[in-house]
Amino acid sequence: MMKKVYSRPKSLKPAHFHYCPGCGHAIVNRLLAEVIDEMELRDNIICVAPAGCGMLVYNYFDIDCLESAHGRGAAVATGLKRVRPENLVISYQGDGDLAAIGTAESFHAANRGELITIIFVNNGVYGMTGGQMAPTTILDQVTTTTPAGRISGQAGHPVKMCEVLAVLDGTSYLERVAVHKPAAIVATKKAIIKAFKHQMNKTGFSMVEILSPCPTNWKMDTLQSCKWIDDVMSKQFPIGVVKEVKC
Amino acid sequence: MKGYIEIDQERCKGCSFCIEYCPKKAIVLTDKLNLKGYFVAAYEDGQECTGCAVCALMCPEVAIEVYRGGTT
């Protein structure tokens, strides 16, 4: 007698994802829904959605969701969580949202030790707007605004946000993971669960940075993009726990 | 242990992660087009599926459901 060992998470609405084939956001959305199911968070969690490819998460998760202006997720989540400390509040953000326009809000929410969790999808480009450079774009990486490759003298260096936030005493758990192969995806799910536990135990600010493929804007096929994370991106953005305070 | 999977081919975008990572190479990319215009992945019953669910683990579209168990 066959038993179903994997089915669509209940926290996902029936809508088809709009993401490109092989998009890391889609895997992250699925993992979040699985965690919401397993930890029975549907009644309690509130998600702040960004501007960017991740902006339509409210069409996918069957939970209370709020759209935030570009970059402001950490400030909006702060207001929400301070009024509703009993709710689990997460801010889902991309690299532009978190590390460019939202740098101040992310930094200061972390510095205040806000009891929120940021799910930071790092795909090294601005996907929704057509593939421009992001703060996390790697040197020599070609994007639509670095047609000759990112040159540090003109466009700066890629920013490692977990490391940047780690110096702040308000942060309690910062881990970088990836979704380009099975073992990495398993680790990503574990990291998400751990981050939620840090919030629930009021240890401090938590963030999971997830290296994600963007085949469309990297101009690669889906499998090449996963390989690129293995060969190149994870050398620039080391995978692993960056900071962990006892929970 | 045997298993099988069901792929919702209308959700599938042919990204091929499931195909690449299936340890039994039991999934193939077909020349069938779905409504969105993607070539879809397919699993034929009778393949060596163990119900490991790595395909579902990799699938970005949440298009795969996995069954496992039973006696053979």
Next chain:
Amino acid sequence: MKKLMSGNAAAGEAAVLAGCTCYFGYPITPQNELTEYMAKRVPEVGGVFIQSESEIAAINMVLGASVAGARAMTSSSGPGISLKQEGISYLAADELPAVILNMVRGGPGMGNISPAQSDYLQATRGGGHGDYRTIVLAPSSVQEIADLMPLAFELAEKYRNPVVVLGDGMLGQMMEPVEFDHIKKPEESAKDYILTGAKGRPSRMVRSLLFDVKELEEHNWKLARKYQRIEQNEVRYETYLLDDAEMAVVAYGTAARIAKGAISRLRQEGLKVGIIRPITLWPFPAKIIQETAKTIHDFFVFEMSTGQLIEDVKLSLEGKGHVHFYGRPGGVIPTPVDLFRIISRHYYQAQRGKK
């Protein structure tokens, strides 16, 4: 019992009495006394005070708190208010209540810290991107600031819209006796749109992105219909010595107080001048101006800017009557005597014109 307080502090006290439990703000002169007052007062009532990292962060914290169901406010001036415009646009689009207090200072750019009325158009035309309006309340004294704060929260929740309270640096920093005994906390409205965790109900989303053009069009018309209802129901103004007047001053806030001082001198000299003082700048009291234009031909707009209120006065008159103007930008505050002399000159010129 009357207390001697600054306008900034009175705004804070009245807000707390009105049920405000969240204040987020960033220091900027001339409203720092409010931020500092709230730092002490809000925690006393178990609320949330955060000195945010910027005015942008503050307005977004207000948005988050409002979505969570709290009465939330922020305050700022000049450059800080400009920073908030994106957030205010989102509040209006999401139909969320919020109160934003602007103690206007000299501008544009860095300007100075002196009182001005140069943010009128910004406040009354939405201020940010998109088709929306914020209700704008214009107090004219420290007591009126206290009286209008509960109204601001009440209207914000009644219409699910941001409300701007437009003061200026003089109102904010001057100290006058003020009473709070009559301040009533507006009743809590049933908020079926806030996010609380989807327990026992379908999940909700609060968002303003509507890709489908027909959907966004309908949303814009829905907002427009709301603004029409506000225009029909929420106009507030004061008239003074208008019945026998030959000239009507139109002024608000501090300018109206200066004008009243000028008017008492004018009346002593036998010049028949009255005043229409808008209390809501949006919705603008166009009807009273149109009514007044049936018997009064000369309107005198006085504002501390190069000319912003005057646009709404002219729009209201639809070509009737004659609009005189006196404006002082940059933080200059004319005295009642200065204004008396200028209005007299215009008054006599107008009288000669009639003969």
